[in-house]
Every structure is written in structure tokens, then in C-alpha cells.
Amino acid sequence: MQHRVKFTGHLIFIGFGSIARATLPLLLRQDHVPVNQITVIAPVIEKNIWFKERGICFVRKALTEHIFTQTLDRFIKPGDFIVNLSVEVSSLALMTYAFSKGALYLDTCIEPWAGGYDDPSLDLSHRTNYALRYQMLGLRKKLGNGPTAVVAHGANPGLISHLLKAGLVELAVQLNHRLPQNREGVDWARLCMETGIKVIHFAERDTQRSSRLKQDDEFVNTWSVEGLINEGHQSAELGWGTHERTWPTSARRHRFGSRNAIYLERPSATVPVKTWTPLGGPCLGLMITHHETASTADLLTLKDQQKLIYRPTLHYAYHPCNDALLSIHELIGRGWQSQHQQRILNGEVDSIGADALGVLLMGHELNAYWFGSVLTIDEARALLPFNNATSLQVAAGVLSGIVWAVENPDRGIVEPEQMGYERVLEVARPYLGTLVGKQTDWRPTGVVPKSSQDAAADDWQFEHFTRF
Amino acid sequence: MQHRVKFTGHLIFIGFGSIARATLPLLLRQDHVPVNQITVIAPVIEKNIWFKERGICFVRKALTEHIFTQTLDRFIKPGDFIVNLSVEVSSLALMTYAFSKGALYLDTCIEPWAGGYDDPSLDLSHRTNYALRYQMLGLRKKLGNGPTAVVAHGANPGLISHLLKAGLVELAVQLNHRLPQNREGVDWARLCMETGIKVIHFAERDTQRSSRLKQDDEFVNTWSVEGLINEGHQSAELGWGTHERTWPTSARRHRFGSRNAIYLERPSATVPVKTWTPLGGPCLGLMITHHETASTADLLTLKDQQKLIYRPTLHYAYHPCNDALLSIHELIGRGWQSQHQQRILNGEVDSIGADALGVLLMGHELNAYWFGSVLTIDEARALLPFNNATSLQVAAGVLSGIVWAVENPDRGIVEPEQMGYERVLEVARPYLGTLVGKQTDWRPTGVVPKSSQDAAADDWQFEHFTRF
Numbered sequence: 001m002q003h004r005v006k007f008t009g010h011l012i013f014i015g016f017g018s019i020a021r022a023t024l025p026l027l028l029r030q031d032h033v034p035v036n037q038i039t040v041i042a043p044v045i046e047k048n049i050w051f052k053e054r055g056i057c058f059v060r061k062a063l064t065e066h067i068f069t070q071t072l073d074r075f076i077k078p079g080d081f082i083v084n085l086s087v088e089v090s091s092l093a094l095m096t097y098a099f100s101k102g103a104l105y106l107d108t109c110i111e112p113w114a115g116g117y118d119d120p121s122l123d124l125s126h127r128t129n130y131a132l133r134y135q136m137l138g139l140r141k142k143l144g145n146g147p148t149a150v151v152a153h154g155a156n157p158g159l160i161s162h163l164l165k166a167g168l169v170e171l172a173v174q175l176n177h178r179l180p181q182n183r184e185g186v187d188w189a190r191l192c193m194e195t196g197i198k199v200i201h202f203a204e205r206d207t208q209r210s211s212r213l214k215q216d217d218e219f220v221n222t223w224s225v226e227g228l229i230n231e232g233h234q235s236a237e238l239g240w241g242t243h244e245r246t247w248p249t250s251a252r253r254h255r256f257g258s259r260n261a262i263y264l265e266r267p268s269a270t271v272p273v274k275t276w277t278p279l280g281g282p283c284l285g286l287m288i289t290h291h292e293t294a295s296t297a298d299l300l301t302l303k304d305q306q307k308l309i310y311r312p313t314l315h316y317a318y319h320p321c322n323d324a325l326l327s328i329h330e331l332i333g334r335g336w337q338s339q340h341q342q343r344i345l346n347g348e349v350d351s352i353g354a355d356a357l358g359v360l361l362m363g364h365e366l367n368a369y370w371f372g373s374v375l376t377i378d379e380a381r382a383l384l385p386f387n388n389a390t391s392l393q394v395a396a397g398v399l400s401g402i403v404w405a406v407e408n409p410d411r412g413i414v415e416p417e418q419m420g421y422e423r424v425l426e427v428a429r430p431y432l433g434t435l436v437g438k439q440t441d442w443r444p445t446g447v448v449p450k451s452s453q454d455a456a457a458d459d460w461q462f463e464h465f466t467r468f
Numbered sequence: 469m470q471h472r473v474k475f476t477g478h479l480i481f482i483g484f485g486s487i488a489r490a491t492l493p494l495l496l497r498q499d500h501v502p503v504n505q506i507t508v509i510a511p512v513i514e515k516n517i518w519f520k521e522r523g524i525c526f527v528r529k530a531l532t533e534h535i536f537t538q539t540l541d542r543f544i545k546p547g548d549f550i551v552n553l554s555v556e557v558s559s560l561a562l563m564t565y566a567f568s569k570g571a572l573y574l575d576t577c578i579e580p581w582a583g584g585y586d587d588p589s590l591d592l593s594h595r596t597n598y599a600l601r602y603q604m605l606g607l608r609k610k611l612g613n614g615p616t617a618v619v620a621h622g623a624n625p626g627l628i629s630h631l632l633k634a635g636l637v638e639l640a641v642q643l644n645h646r647l648p649q650n651r652e653g654v655d656w657a658r659l660c661m662e663t664g665i666k667v668i669h670f671a672e673r674d675t676q677r678s679s680r681l682k683q684d685d686e687f688v689n690t691w692s693v694e695g696l697i698n699e700g701h702q703s704a705e706l707g708w709g710t711h712e713r714t715w716p717t718s719a720r721r722h723r724f725g726s727r728n729a730i731y732l733e734r735p736s737a738t739v740p741v742k743t744w745t746p747l748g749g750p751c752l753g754l755m756i757t758h759h760e761t762a763s764t765a766d767l768l769t770l771k772d773q774q775k776l777i778y779r780p781t782l783h784y785a786y787h788p789c790n791d792a793l794l795s796i797h798e799l800i801g802r803g804w805q806s807q808h809q810q811r812i813l814n815g816e817v818d819s820i821g822a823d824a825l826g827v828l829l830m831g832h833e834l835n836a837y838w839f840g841s842v843l844t845i846d847e848a849r850a851l852l853p854f855n856n857a858t859s860l861q862v863a864a865g866v867l868s869g870i871v872w873a874v875e876n877p878d879r880g881i882v883e884p885e886q887m888g889y890e891r892v893l894e895v896a897r898p899y900l901g902t903l904v905g906k907q908t909d910w911r912p913t914g915v916v917p918k919s920s921q922d923a924a925a926d927d928w929q930f931e932h933f934t935r936f
Contacts, residue, residue, distance in 0.1 A: 207684070209681060211679065211681065213677060213679065214790070216675070216748050217748075249717060266936070267936055270740075270936040272738075272800070274801065274803070275801075280684050280685075281802075282801055282802050282803060283798070283801035283802075284797055284798075284800050284801030285801075319801075322682070322794050325793075325794065325797060326790050326793065326794065329752055329793060330751070330752075332740070332752050332936050333742060333743075333750055333751035333752030333753075333787075334749075334750050334751075335742070335750060335914055446803055468734070468735055468738040468800050
């Protein structure tokens with residue numbers, strides 16, 4: 001283990017939802033970064049005795065566009081660290097603020113101010129994660145060098161980009177394939193192309209459940225209900241592979257940015273897609289939109305000057321826990337009128353199940369290969385209070401992002417793709433359960449005998465993943 | 469009540485699944501038709517002690533295309549009644565056989581021989597309920613008059629066609645609208661047109677559940693698992709309304725028959741559609757294909773000579789119980805490879821919930837009106853053993869169909885639409901729980917203030933029901 005790095009600032013948490021409650025105990029028990037003082041600022045603060053007993057300060061305050069600097073000025077000084085785990089507080093505004101104060105920053109997704117996801121003055125293209133990321137890239141260019149601000153670094157987005165790189169290296173080892181290099185190190189896009197990868201899913205399956213049945217008019221999830229609803233209501237997004245021959249119904253291109261990702265004119269929670277994880281094998285995921293779709297589409301695009309050479313199709317494929325599946329079904333049926341009750345599957349003592357979060361690399365010599373973390377709820381709880389498997393994976397992403405930022409405090413705005421994946425995974429590793437690498441003969445058209453795999457290369461067309 | 473009709477024959481049940489087990493106790497307790505002897509012929513016979521104790525005979529035998537006449541000849545004589553509640557036994561073959569023997573007949577859907585739903589030699593159009601019905605209509609023409617054979621008479625198809633007529637009369641009363649007549653009685657198509665109905669859903673919601681969680685690799689349902697999988701895997705079908713302006717993606721016309729219904733090139737269980745029932749209001753149903761879609765599309769089509777004047781859009785919209793929703797999701801994710809375990813939610817003692825089965829009449833002056841049966845599992849069990857709410861609604865359809873056939877023994881092949889809806893509902897009524905007629909302001913585009921309803925007539929386009 002590296003030496004404990006020097007960090008003498010305060011940690012200021014924005015938000016006190018399921019992820020903040022999961023991350024704080026982890027911060028208190030780790031020994032990578034000294035934790036001198038923690039303050040939590042949130043509009044609603046409930047059940048915080050355990051946290052107060054451990055010296056954490058609480059400020060009950062909603063941060064809005066007009067008053068947030070005034071509030072934060074009371075707490076933030078140079079060298080502090082802002083950890084933004086809120087909803088409806090603009091990531092870009094907080095990043096700009098942190099930069100101006102000389103403070104470090106981390107969030108788990110690029111969040112707009114309240115209403116930003118549904119702003120009627122914006123067209124669908126401008127309400128995507130692609131568009132939010134485009135704004136962030138503009139800010140990064142404008143701000144340039146300065147205190148590190150880690151963008152979108154929970155489990156996914158976040159750790160998933162590091163698992164992608166680790167999985168690609170594992171696959172290359174199995175294929176006995178040398179890692180191609182470019183100026184920055186491994187040329188990940190070229191590696192994907194050379195190994196023949198056509199499609200990548202960020203494939204997650206959550207099998208956590210308790211004996212307490214979901215009620216009518218109740219949204220049950222293993223993490224933030226608002227978070228899932230927000231991203232589920234945004235348009236579906238995907239990196240669009242160079243092998244694709246059929247343009248999807250309702251797909252649209254953006255008119256700005258790298259244009260490496262496209263979107264569908266359908267809420268992402270309404271787009272089912274066939275996928276595979278080691279938890280039960282083939283399953284039907286939802287093509288929930290995520291930051292990593294756009295950022296890894298850039299990472300894995302290969303160009304010769306302006307000419308596009310290669311890109312895999314890539315997107316998130318998420319089988320949430322059964323109760324969340326039912327909750328989404330109910331929500332869509334209600335015309336997206338939120339249920340009156342919410343519950344996060346966390347407190348139930350008799351919960352079982354696991355969360356498998358990884359990358360499914362498809363179309364190469366081994367057919368398909370899943371690499372990622374399989375964490376059971378029992379393992380999560382044995383490690384930390386206030387956690388289930390999902391929240392601990394996110395908390396591990398937050399912790400490793402904080403550690404990396406403290407160790408690399410002057411990089412300006414960075415996405416997971418610009419961070420060292422080995423160091424990040426080293427810090428996160430104790431909280432990820434079993435790291436699984438597993439080959440499978442599964443493909444969206446069914447399992448194919450190995451001999452005929454070459455002939456069936458067309459099986460990896462996007463249309464097969466969405467045809468039932 | 470009418471006098472007990474004369475029936476001296478034997479009842480021969482084909483199949484001993486959940487519906488047979490639900491119907492037999494009902495037959496034993498009713499006093500419309502004398503039950504002299506009942507024989508059950510099925511390939512698998514389990515847990516039948518209760519039934520044997522009540523004098524029912526059992527024959528363990530699978531009826532296949534090659535040996536079924538040989539088997540049945542031992543049991544069937546003129547004046548007997550064949551009740552076909554099996555899967556994978558051809559309805560057309562049994563109807564032909566019953567006709568030749570002078571026996572009465574009833575089934576709850578038109579079933580092909582094993583493999584008929586997935587026969588690779590048939591195109592999608594010929595594997596629809598529309599096509600199965602077309603064959604039946606050909607047989608009806610060929611056989612002509614003879615012993616009554618009631619086709620597709622469970623809850624839905626079956627009772628739902630009678631509830632449709634009763635609901636239309638209820639709506640006409642509320643609108644103070646005179647019932648238009650034609651040679652056969654009420655002109656139902658003209659009534660729909662005159663009242664302004666644009667869309668009709670056979671809208672069912674099942675909220676039954678138990679505390680026993682669905683396991684992975686298990687299909688849980690409140691009625692036949694095979695039955696739901698078979699129809700869920702067939703193409704979605706719908707009667708196509710004259711008000712529609714946008715042809716649905718993947719929709720196809722048939723090249724034979726009345727062409728009043730169309731189909732989508734998608735398995736019906738994969739087509740979600742917004743609908744409404746009094747159990748919880750708006751919800752997302754599945755456009756499961758059913759016999760009544762094609763038969764009521766004929767009933768409600770108005771033509772002037774050959775010219776098409778009017779037809780509503782109509783189809784089934786089914787929110788199965790939550791466990792069945794999850795089971796279908798799992799099944800699709802498995803590429804339609806059946807789960808290894810099956811369970812019918814029936815034996816669990818702590819089950820709660822209800823089944824609401826009715827018609828949702830949309831687009832008229834009152835916006836939308838649901839009419840049908842709401843039956844709780846507690847009510848069902850208080851009436852009869854071996855039942856839940858769903859099975860009792862089906863059993864009530866079977867009983868009332870049997871009674872009608874005995875009372876009208878010489879009509880040849882009849883569909884529900886050719887039967888007297890008042891008499892059928894009179895017999896079924898005691899087993900349907902609460903008959904509910906309920907107006908709602910719901911529409912697929914959201915609830916609209918009454919004043920602007922006329923301006924928003926376009927809200928009833930099919931595309932709005934499938935846009936999320």
C-alpha cells in the first residue's frame with residue numbers, strides 16, 4: 001500500500017441520500033486519506049444520530065442556483081474537498097465554484113439544477129448525458145489547469161470505466177494479444193479493434209430482494225429513486241459502432257460535439273435490451289442512459305486524421321432489482337407521475353441477492369467475456385453499516401475517486417477515463433466482492449457452436465439485441 | 469331462474485390443469501345443468517383425491533393427432549359434452565369429432581396440435597389467432613347446422629364479449645342513446661359508431677400476490693403458464709380502427725379473411741400499451757393476443773355493401789400479476805427458453821389481491837368508461853375450492869357456456885358473439901364479484917379537462933397508447 005497521502009482540508013458533502021449514507025462510514029474506516037472534519041449540507045436530514053456520534057456536522061440547507069455560493073462560502077476554504085452526492089444541484093456550478101476556491105471536487109454524475117432534465121425549452125438532444133458532458137468539456141477547456149475535479153465517479157459511471165480497461169487487459173492476456181500503445185499509454189480503441197470487439201455492454205444485474213413486497217403506488221430500489229427516475233426518463237443513448245448496418249428506429253444524431261454517441265427518441269427506461277451477466281446468465285436489461293456511454297465512446301473511437309476507423313457499439317444494460325423493474329413498469333403506466341411512496345431496499349434484515357456490475361465485451365475470438373464485480377448484500381453488510389451491494393459499489397467508487405484526487409490534486413476537471421485505472425481499482429478492490437472474469441457462448445441470437453462463430457458475425461448487429 | 473334444463477349425457481373433460489380444477493367444483497355445485505357423470509382425460513393427473521371422492525373418473529392419456537379418436541370412442545356417445553380445457557389438443561379436430569358423434573363441445577381458445585403455435589412452415593400471419601379463427605370459420609361453414617360447439621368461451625375470450633355488449637348498453641343508457649337495431653337485434657357496430665367510441669381495450673389487471681417470492685428460473689402465474697407463454701409468443705393482434713391515421717411500425721395486414729384485424733411482427737408479450745382499470749387506475753398492460761380481438765373486430769365493423777364505414781381499434785391490454793410480469797421479463801431475457809420451475813399462485817394461504825376484467829370504451833362524450841368484473845381472491849375462495857380470482861372468472865365462463873349450449877343444443881359452431889349475452893351473464897354473475905361500471909377522465913396522453921375533450925380527439929390515436 002502507498003503511504004497515506006497528505007490532506008489537511010475538510011470534506012464537505014452535498015446531499016444526504018442513500019449514497020452519502022453509504023459512503024460516510026467507508027470514509028471513516030479507510031486509511032488512505034486522513035479525514036479531519038466532515039460537514040454534510042442537505043435539504044433534508046433524517047436518521048443521522050450514528051453519523052453525529054462520529055463527529056460529522058450537519059447543515060440543513062437546500063443549495064439553489066441563487067444562494068449556493070453564499071451558503072458554501074461559510075464552509076469552503078482552499079484545500080477542502082467538495083463531494084457532491086446530491087440531486088438537483090448543478091455539477092457545473094459546483095465545479096466552477098470549487099475551482100474558484102481552490103477546492104477539490106467529486107460527483108457521481110453531471111447533475112443539472114432542478115428541472116434541468118425536463119427543461120421544456122431544450123430539445124431532446126440537449127437533455128441527454130451527451131449534452132451535459134459536452135457542457136462539462138466546454139467548462140474543462142475554459143478552466144484549464146487547476147484543482148482536481150473528478151466528474152461522474154461512482155460505480156457506473158466511475159468504476160465501470162476502470163473495469164473496462166482492466167477487462168480489456170484480461171481479454172488481451174487470454175487472447176495472447178499485445179497491448180498497442182499511443183502517446184498516453186495503452187491505445188484502448190486500437191486494442192478493441194484489434195481483438196475484434198464489436199459491442200460492449202456495461203452490463204449490470206441486481207438480484208437483491210427482501211420479503212417485504214412492493215406495494216402499489218410505491219417505488220422500490222436499491223439506490224436513489226430520484227436518480228433512477230431521472231436517468232430512466234432521459235433519452236436512451238449509445239455509442240454507435242462502425243460495424244452497424246441498420247439505423248435503429250427513432251435514433252437521432254447530435255448536431256454538436258464529437259458525435260461518437262447517438263440517442264433514441266425514447267425514455268431510456270422503456271428500451272429493453274438483451275444482455276448477459278454471471279448472475280443467472282442471459283437477461284433483459286434496460287438501456288438506461290449514463291455518462292460512461294458518451295465518455296467511453298470517445299475513448300474507444302479510432303480515427304485516422306478526421307476519418308473514422310473504428311468504434312464499438314456500447315451502452316449500459318441494466319437489470320435493476322425485481323422490485324425496481326416493477327416500479328418502473330408502474331411508473332410508465334402512470335404516465336411518469338411519481339409514486340407517492342418510496343423505499344430503498346436497505347433496512348430489511350432478511351434481504352438476499354447480489355449486484356453484478358461489469359463490462360460485457362462481445363464479438364471477439366472468445367465470443368463474449370464479462371469482467372466485473374459481483375458483490376452480495378451479505379458481504380456488503382459484513383463490511384459496513386448503511387449499505388447494500390449496490391450502494392457499496394458506488395461508495396467504493398467515491399472513495400477511490402477521492403483518494404485519486406488527493407493524490408493528483410492539480411489535474412483540473414477529469415473524467416474516469418483520464419485517471420489511472422490500476423490505482424483506482426486498488427483502492428476500491430476491498431469493497432467489490434469477487435472480481436469475476438467469465439467467458440460465455442451467449443449471443444443475442446442464441447448460443448452458437450464455436451465452429452460457426454465466424455460465419456455468424458452478423459449476430460452482433462444492434463437490431464438483434466432489441467428483437468424479441 | 470329458468471327451469472333446470474334436460475341433459476342426460478356425460479361430461480368429458482379434456483385436460484386437468486388449473487382451469488379444469490377450478491371449473492369442476494363449480495359444476496358440482498351449480499344447479500343449471502344436471503351432472504350425471506364426469507370423466508377427465510389428461511396426460512398428467514395429480515392431486516385428484518378431492519375430485520375422485522366426488523365421483524369424477526380419471527383416465528391418464530395424452531390425446532394426440534393419431535390416437536385421439538380411438539381414445540375418445542371409448543367414452544363419447546351422442547348427447548355427451550366434450551369440455552376441452554387442454555393445451556396441445558386441436559380444437560378443430562375435437563369439434564369435428566364431436567360433430568360426427570352428435571356431442572356438444574366447448575373450449576376456451578382455439579388450440580392447435582402441439583407445435584402449431586410455432587410451426588416453422590407457417591409465416592407469422594398464419595400463426596395468429598386471426599388465422600386459427602379463420603380455420604374455425606371455414607369448418608363452421610363446412611359443418612353447417614348440428615350439435616352446438618361453443619368456441620373460445622372462458623373469461624377472455626368468452627365472457628368478455630358479453631361484458632362488451634352489457635357495457636355498451638350501460639354506456640348507451642348513460643348517454644341517453646337509443647340502441648340501433650338490425651336484423652339480428654342490436655346493431656353493436658352502429659351503436660359504437662353513434663356513441664363516438666374510437667378505441668376499446670379488453671382491459672384486465674391482476675393484483676394477486678402471495679408472500680412467497682418468485683425465484684429465479686421460475687414462472688409464476690395465476691393461471692396456465694403454458695397458456696400465457698403460448699399467446700405471449702404469438703404476434704400481437706388488434707382490430708384496426710377507421711379513425712387511425714398512423715400505420716404502426718412492424719404492423720402487417722393478413723391476405724385472407726375479413727381483414728378487420730391486423731398484427732404486429734412482435735411477440736405479443738413484448739408490446740406494452742397504456743390502459744386503465746378501476747384497480748389502481750392507469751397502468752401498463754401487455755397487448756397479449758386473444759381470440760376476441762378478431763371476433764369482436766368482425767362484430768363491430770360497419771360496412772355499406774363492401775365499403776368500410778366504421779371500426780374501433782380494439783385489443784387486449786393485460787396487466788398480469790406482478791410475479792407473471794417478472795416471469796415474462798425473465799423469459800424474454802432467456803430468449804424464450806422456458807424456466808425450469810412453474811408455479812400457479814393458488815395454494816398460498818396468504819394471497820391477497822383481485823382480478824379486474826372488463827372493457828374500456830374510449831373516445832365518447834364521457835371520455836372513457838370501464839365495465840366489467842372485479843373479483844378478489846378472498847371472494848373466489850369463499851365460493852369454491854381450488855380457485856383464485858382469475859380461475860373463477862374463467863370457470864364462470866366455462867359454466868355459462870356449457871349451460872347455454874345445453875339450452876341451445878343445435879346451433880353448430882358458435883362464438884361468444886352469437887350467443888345471448890344476457891343469459892350467459894345471468895349464469896356467470898354469481899362468480900364475478902362486483903360488476904363495476906366506472907367513468908374516467910384518463911386518456912393515453914394524460915387526463916384532459918372536460919372542456920377541451922373535443923379538441924383533443926386525436927388523443928385516441930393508437931400511437932399514443934404505445935408512446936412512453
